[in-house]
Amino acid sequence: MTEHGARQHLAIYLDGEAxxxxxxxxxxxxxxxxxxAPAHVTVVYPEETVDAGLLLERAALLARETSAFPIRLGEASSARTRAAAGCSRGSRTRPDSWRS
Incomplete structure (x- = not known):
């Protein structure tokens, strides 16, 4: 948490149609x-890393070396709808277009 009580996390901010x-x-x-908060995709939550400084250092390096890339939205679900469908915590429903 920051000094203001906010949870820090790594996110990709979206624009346009996404x-x-x-x-x-x-x-x-x-x-x-x-x-x-603006529309975004959370990449890492604070509790998913043990070294926030290293995460930020690596993210900054990747941001410098990676050009913009498209994000296509597929099927969306919430924890509630996954539970109703009998999915365990952490499982994801993926659209067919993601499967190889």
Missing amino acids: ARAVDELRLVWDPVMRRV
Whole structure:
């Protein structure tokens, strides 16, 4: 947590059609955070790393070496809908287009 109590995390901020599509979903699933943070994809939550400094160092290096890339949105689900479908915590429903 920061000195202001915010949880730091690594995220990719979206724009264009991807941002509009994510914000549409957030309006239903998480309207409070939609008002607080722009449309994004969380890459790493704070509890998923033991060395925040190293994570930021590596992320900065990758950001310098990686050009912009497209993000295509597929099927979306929430923890609630996964539980209703009998999926265990952490499992993901992937659209067929992701499968090889």
